[in-house]
Amino acid sequence: MTPPLKGLQAVAPRMGEELGDTVERANNSEGSSMSNENTPLCEMLSPNLLRGRAAFVTGGGSGINLAIARGLASVGADIALCGRSQDKLDEAAKELSQYNVRVLSAAADVRDRDSLGEAINSAASEFGRLDTVVAGAAGNFFAPAESLSSNGFRAVIDIDLVGSFHTAQAAFDHLRPTKGNILFVSAGQSKLPFANQSHAGAAKAGIDNLMANLALEWGRFGIRSNSVVPGPIRETEGMRRLSEPVGIERWNQAVALGRFGYAHEVAAIAVVLSSRLASYVTGARIVVDGGLELSGFGAISQALSAATPSD
Numbered sequence: 109m110t111p112p113l114k115g116l117q118a119v120a121p122r123m124g125e126e127l128g129d130t131v132e133r134a135n136n137s138e139g140s141s142m143s144n145e146n147t148p149l150c151e152m153l154s155p156n157l158l159r160g161r162a163a164f165v166t167g168g169g170s171g172i173n174l175a176i177a178r179g180l181a182s183v184g185a186d187i188a189l190c191g192r193s194q195d196k197l198d199e200a201a202k203e204l205s206q207y208n209v210r211v212l213s214a215a216a217d218v219r220d221r222d223s224l225g226e227a228i229n230s231a232a233s234e235f236g237r238l239d240t241v242v243a244g245a246a247g248n249f250f251a252p253a254e255s256l257s258s259n260g261f262r263a264v265i266d267i268d269l270v271g272s273f274h275t276a277q278a279a280f281d282h283l284r285p286t287k288g289n290i291l292f293v294s295a296g297q298s299k300l301p302f303a304n305q306s307h308a309g310a311a312k313a314g315i316d317n318l319m320a321n322l323a324l325e326w327g328r329f330g331i332r333s334n335s336v337v338p339g340p341i342r343e344t345e346g347m348r349r350l351s352e353p354v355g356i357e358r359w360n361q362a363v364a365l366g367r368f369g370y371a372h373e374v375a376a377i378a379v380v381l382s383s384r385l386a387s388y389v390t391g392a393r394i395v396v397d398g399g400l401e402l403s404g405f406g407a408i409s410q411a412l413s414a415a416t417p418s419d
């Protein structure tokens with residue numbers, strides 16, 4: 109039995125809340141109004157779809173990863189959030205505790221295999237199982253390749269790619285008995301080049317290849333491995349950095365659906381991939397980008413280069 113990890117904190121769930129109300133409130137807090145793309149997940153899927161299952165989410169304190177954790181919790185999964193900042197995790201865990209699920213938070217840096225492994229072991233021990241691990245932790249900035257330092261390139265490779273490997277490997281022993289699944293959070297840069305993103309593109313391309321490799325290697329254990337590829341998503345740190353220099357309208361023109369996505373639209377696919385609905389899906393790179401990849405990044409990438417954003 110793995111001893112409880114220092115820094116792993118349980119947050120008591122608040123019972124009796126209406127899941128639909130909670131999800132609606134979460135959506136509204138992102139500035140959205142109710143419409144088709146904002147229908148709460150638990151109205152489209154059973155709120156018990158993942159009841160009794162448990163998930164560990166790296167980078168789960170904010171952004172798309174928190175939205176994925178929220179989506180998993182909204183259909184019943186117990187959640188362990190992992191990130192570098194305990195304060196951020198505590199705030200996120202408090203929000204998720206509004207669902208009728210168990211929520212843990214564990215401060216660990218995905219670059220540190222030992223402390224990440226301890227966090228995953230502790231979460232699996234607390235929950236008694238682990239069904240889904242989300243490798244979402246990422247770092248990024250905007251920098252031209254010619255002036256990017258070796259350390260800068262390596263920092264992103266270490267967090268995104270090496271960190272994702274650590275996450276999958278540390279979860280393996282727990283996913284094997286549950287025939288669980290790994291979900292990698294990739295990016296469009298994994299397939300199409302994007303100016304000033306050589307480091308992130310290399311890291312995310314590595315992640316997609318790692319995803320496919322693990323699907324092949326661990327398929328015999330019943331473990332599925334997939335990646336989700338978010339496009340321009342509202343109110344994320346990454347898109348704030350990429351939309352400020354050229355304006356949102358130019359981005360909208362590059363997207364077939366003509367709009368930014370919501371983080372919960374990525375979460376919906378993550379939930380499906382983590383459930384038995386996707387029991388025969390492994391090795392897949394699922395793009396959730398409103399059709400951005402169809403036109404490539406050329407025009408938007410050139411516009412961003414011309415704007416030479418500072419970060």
Ligand code: COA
Pocket residue numbers: 246247248249250251256257258259260261263264267345346418419
């Ligand atoms: N442009 C160029 N180089 C940069 C940079 C930038 N905007 N930001 C950081 N770097 C370089 C640093 O100069 C350093 O290299 P050096 O030692 O040669 O000077 C290297 O990257 C590591 O930076 P450091 O801040 O020490 O690393 P860190 O591990 O503390 O931070 C980062 C990791 C760099 C990825 C940081 O941006 C981060 O923590 N981001 C998390 C939040 C985030 O990126 N969110 C968006 C996710 S999509």
